[in-house]
Amino acid sequence: MRRYVLGFAAILSLAAAVSAAQGTLHNSFGKWSGSAKALGNPPAVPGIDPAASLRAEQHTAALKEFGFVGGEEGAYRRGADTLQITLYSFKDPSGAFGEYLYLRTPDMPRAELAELSCASRDHALLLIGNLVVDIRGRELARFLPDLKALADSISPRAEKGLLPTLQDRLPQEGLVERTGHYLLGPATLAQFFPYADGDWLGFSEGAEAELARYRVNSRDVTLLIADFPTPQAAQRKLAELQAKYNVNDSGNGGLAPVYAKRSISLLAIVGGAKSQAEAGPLLNQVHSTAEVTWNEPTFIFKEPSLTTMIADAIVGTMIICGFALIAGFAFGGFRLLIKRLLPDKVFDRSSSMQVLQLGLYSKPIKAEDFYGLGGPPGK
Numbered sequence: 001m002r003r004y005v006l007g008f009a010a011i012l013s014l015a016a017a018v019s020a021a022q023g024t025l026h027n028s029f030g031k032w033s034g035s036a037k038a039l040g041n042p043p044a045v046p047g048i049d050p051a052a053s054l055r056a057e058q059h060t061a062a063l064k065e066f067g068f069v070g071g072e073e074g075a076y077r078r079g080a081d082t083l084q085i086t087l088y089s090f091k092d093p094s095g096a097f098g099e100y101l102y103l104r105t106p107d108m109p110r111a112e113l114a115e116l117s118c119a120s121r122d123h124a125l126l127l128i129g130n131l132v133v134d135i136r137g138r139e140l141a142r143f144l145p146d147l148k149a150l151a152d153s154i155s156p157r158a159e160k161g162l163l164p165t166l167q168d169r170l171p172q173e174g175l176v177e178r179t180g181h182y183l184l185g186p187a188t189l190a191q192f193f194p195y196a197d198g199d200w201l202g203f204s205e206g207a208e209a210e211l212a213r214y215r216v217n218s219r220d221v222t223l224l225i226a227d228f229p230t231p232q233a234a235q236r237k238l239a240e241l242q243a244k245y246n247v248n249d250s251g252n253g254g255l256a257p258v259y260a261k262r263s264i265s266l267l268a269i270v271g272g273a274k275s276q277a278e279a280g281p282l283l284n285q286v287h288s289t290a291e292v293t294w295n296e297p298t299f300i301f302k303e304p305s306l307t308t309m310i311a312d313a314i315v316g317t318m319i320i321c322g323f324a325l326i327a328g329f330a331f332g333g334f335r336l337l338i339k340r341l342l343p344d345k346v347f348d349r350s351s352s353m354q355v356l357q358l359g360l361y362s363k364p365i366k367a368e369d370f371y372g373l374g375g376p377p378g379k
Contacts, residue, residue, distance in 0.1 A: 030146030036074030065185030067095035083137040093161040098182040100127040114151040129158030166210040171285035176213040183209040221272035264288035
């Protein structure tokens with residue numbers, strides 16, 4: 001029964017994400033008007049000739065790994081100008097971030113349009129939470145205010161969240177700008193780092209990866225960094241790669257050599273380098289955010305002497321007794337004062353007070369006797 005309930009909940013969650021993606025593109029924004037329709041499944045790559053089936057298949061595989069759940073596409077017009085807009089919706093912002101970097105090209109510098117955006121002359125990308133907006137037109141710099149209005153209209157429908165931080169581990173020295181890619185599966189890995197078949201890096205073991213191109217000795221090399229859940233998992237993967245493939249000149253697998261280094265839970269791999277000496281300086285720049293040190297200052301407990309403990313115990317007991325004595329006098333004095341000022345009004349009222357008697361004397365005790373209200377004794 002629980003399995004069916006979880007399956008039903010997953011279906012409802014996916015349906016909610018798909019429905020949220022529908023209707024996100026409005027019929028107008030700024031001075032533009034048009035209409036949008038749901039994306040096909042799988043969607044075609046914007047601006048790519050449908051005859052380029054291989055590229056379309058690669059994009060479809062990447063969308064699947066990034067968690068694509070739906071989207072929209074539409075044509076918009078303002079006078080003689082047209083825009084082709086495609087919106088992709090993903091399960092979470094991490095998948096949207098991967099798609100954003102997948103579609104970005106090196107000729108697209110950062111633009112101030114949305115949470116994260118970039119634009120070239122005829123192409124713009126917006127990353128808004130779990131949504132990626134692909135915009136294509138001519139001379140887009142003329143329409144920046146309208147594109148900002150488009151981003152503002154989409155933002156309320158986006159699911160916000162933290163973006164991956166693995167790109168922060170990429171070294172900056174020698175980095176070719178805007179060549180970074182965030183990877184969540186073997187399909188996208190094969191497109192940007194075609195080394196071996198299948199999931200050779202370990203995405204099924206919880207790894208996530210980032211890669212970028214670098215300029216080393218006037219040549220381009222590719223740096224791939226993978227973050228594993230634990231240092232032990234990263235160590236096992238490095239040993240596995242060295243045993244199975246040509247990693248660090250191990251001569252296994254008959255493949256081109258790559259060079260790797262582990263930094264705690266990070267595994268860095270350089271492809272395209274001629275030797276270990278060429279790849280080493282780049283590998284040495286990769287460091288994990290975790291730090292393991294032996295000289296971290298720690299608290300050292302020092303046990304006090306026996307005489308100090310006895311003296312402290314006596315002083316502590318006297319303080320507690322003094323506090324109890326002061327509290328007792330304060331409570332008792334306050335009670336006696338109220339009984340003097342307001343007899344039979346607040347405490348020990350004769351109307352509600354009962355006295356237990358053992359019968360040892362012939363004269364019964366009455367509550368009024370505590371306040372002298374019953375007259376002289378014996379009456």
